[in-house]
Amino acid sequence: MINYHLIITGRVQGVGFRWSVYQLARNAGIEGIVMNKDDGSVYCELQGPIEIVKQLITKIKAGPTPLRAN
Template sequence: MSSIFNDFFNKGKNSESDGEIVFANDPLKNTTTQKIRADISGRVQGVGFRFSTKQAADELGVTGIVKNEPDGTVYVEAVGKEEQIKDFIERLRKGPSPAADVDKVVVTYDEKIEEKSNFSQAN
């Protein structure tokens, strides 16, 4: 049974999306750790997006949180090294779940984001 789930979620890793990335500000300066907030819109709820986002974060070594918002978007906070965050943002743009269809990822670098010990899903 696990191979069915692996096949399903591995499909999203190579999917092509025309989702747009919008950076609200510049990366944090004078630090090796980047902290971001991301608001993802499109078909991102009810399609395994939070689960697959956590899976992508765990693979990349990113910590933070992902949760659904009442307006149908998904909210992410993530902390990691610059290259990890770049790769993570790209995975969000592609829609880590193959059933997702991402329209836009709005990324805000925010030094006030709390560092977490892992990456988790919230309800």
């Protein structure tokens, strides 16, 4: 089990990014939170098996809407 804390910047608000990350994490069985920050970034905490979390982070990097990148 691993716990990652991520701050994602760039075009991540107003494009469905937070919802997409939430859906991907939920589908993968990853616990955590995803929230918009006042500075325009998105903060994520992801917790789960290391390989599944790493796969999710790879999808997040595909972003602004990582769910559509599947």
